[in-house]
Amino acid sequence: MVTKGLRLGQKHNKLGKETTMKKFTCREMSGEMNCGCDFVLEGEKAMDIAMKSHAHVMATTDEAHKPMREQMTIKTKHSEEEQKKWWTWFNAKWDKKKTGINGMHKQNYKN
Ligand SMILES: [Zn+2]
Numbered sequence: 348m349v350t351k352g353l354r355l356g357q358k359h360n361k362l363g364k365e366t367t368m369k370k371f372t373c374r375e376m377s378g379e380m381n382c383g384c385d386f387v388l389e390g391e392k393a394m395d396i397a398m399k400s401h402a403h404v405m406a407t408t409d410e411a412h413k414p415m416r417e418q419m420t421i422k423t424k425h426s427e428e429e430q431k432k433w434w435t436w437f438n439a440k441w442d443k444k445k446t447g448i449n450g451m452h453k454q455n456y457k458n
Contacts, residue, residue: 366391366446367391367446368389368390368391368446369389369390369391369396369441369444369445369446370387370388370389370444371387371388371389371396371400371440371444372384372385372386372387372388373385373386373387373388373400373403373404373412375440376388376396376400376404376415376437377414377415378436380414380415380418382411382412382413382414382415383404383411383412383415384411384412386403388400388403393434393437393438393441396441397437401419404416404419405419
């Protein structure tokens with residue numbers, strides 16, 4: 348995946364401290380569905396990204412996001428078990444993801 352649109356300066360905040368923000372693309376969030384777009388979501392917590400991803404996908408109307416919209420819509424009706432499964436998946440991705448610019452490298456999540 349390309350990393351266009353990222354600025355190197357984003358790695359450090361005004362105090363010169365490295366931020367703990369992590370970045371995921373919309374497509375990464377789609378997991379095995381491998382759809383969505385290259386929109387970048389960032390946050391300090393897994394929950395932040397999950398919320399932003401949800402808001403972003405639910406605001407779309409195109410075909411690229413359709414599988415994700417459907418999953419999110421269905422998910423609300425799903426059992427607690429299903430939600431836990433999703434969080435387990437996402438937290439594993441979150442832990443592997445590095446903070447800052449290096450975190451944008453394409454990761455293989457097909458296994
Ligand atoms: Zn998107």
